[in-house]
Amino acid sequence: MMAKNQIKLYNIGYRKEEQQQLPIVIPLVIYHGKTSWSIPTSLGANLNGYEELPKDVKVHVPDFDYIIYDLSGFSDEEIKGKVQTRILLTLLRDIFTKDIDELIHSILKCIHYLLELEDKQTGIEFLETMIRYVFSAANNLTKRDMEVIIKEIETTFPKGSEITMTLADIFREEGIQKGIEIGEANALAKTAIKQLTAKFGCLPEEMKEDIKKLDVITLELILSNIFNYTHLDDVKKIIS
Structure with a gap:
């Protein structure tokens, strides 16, 4: 019944737009991981058991190359x-795949790209987005690296230096807080x-390793019920 209703709703929306045909959709994947893409580029190759399906069943299962x-x-x-x-693709390309010196070089290059924008307000807004992404995704940046980036902005794009300093303070505080949480979790x-x-x-060593990966809330839950457990399976239920 639910599937029937869903189809009915879709048909209503379809007629409402007065469309006679569905739009063409070309599937596209933009990848920027640490290693090269190794997954098959067809949907069928990623479906469990697709190749073993009979031909009369296969025709009803979507398969396409992306x-x-x-x-x-x-x-x-x-x-x-x-x-x-250019800034987006450069940062996506380098944020995980470059060593820290090359990453810094790419970030500085992107700051210079902003000078090509005629609308400086747009440049400032995009700079804020860019720095937020860099400081959050590149978690191996040091205080010295951040200072290099900020200095470059102050020299090249001075209108954005205030925003950058504010963001640097925010992420530095978040880093400190995260460190405190990690320390607390390790102790618990x-x-x-x-x-x-x-x-x-x-x-079991496997259980010890699983416990070390738990967050503060889960660890506190385990400790608060320590006297209620009658078997290790009781603990495993919480860990899993």
């Missing part, structure tokens, strides 16, 4: 288009392992 753009192989010369597009994990070992004896 276009893959693996940005890691693009050179600066191949990245073209408007300023915002050690306590949980110690108390569970005292109650049940030696714990």
Whole structure:
């Protein structure tokens, strides 16, 4: 009944737009991971058991090839288009695949791209978006790296320096808070392992590793119920 209603609703929307045909959709994947793309580029090859289906069933299962753009192989010369597009693709290409010095070089290059924008307000807004992305995605940036970026902005794009300084302070505070949370989780994990070992004896190494990966809330839950557990399976239910 639900499927029938869904089809009915779709047909109403379809007639409302007075469209006689569906639009053409070309599937496209833009990839910027740490390693090269290795997944098959056809939908059927990614469907479990698709090749074993009978022909009369296959005709009812969608299968198509999608276009893959693996940005890691693009050179600066191949990245073209408007300023915002070049900045976006450059950062996506380099944020995970370059060492820190090369990444800094790319970031500084993108700052210079902003000078090509005639509307400086648009440049400031895009700069804010760019720096937010860089500071959050590139978690290996040091204080010195951030200072280099800020100095370049102050020299090249001074109107955006105030925003950058504010964002730098925000992300620095978030980094400190994250460090505090990690430290607290590590301490709670050690306590949980110690108390569970005292109650049940030696714990499996796999369980110890799973406990070390838990967040503060889950670890506090385990510790608050430590005396209620009758078997390690009770703990495994919480961990999983």
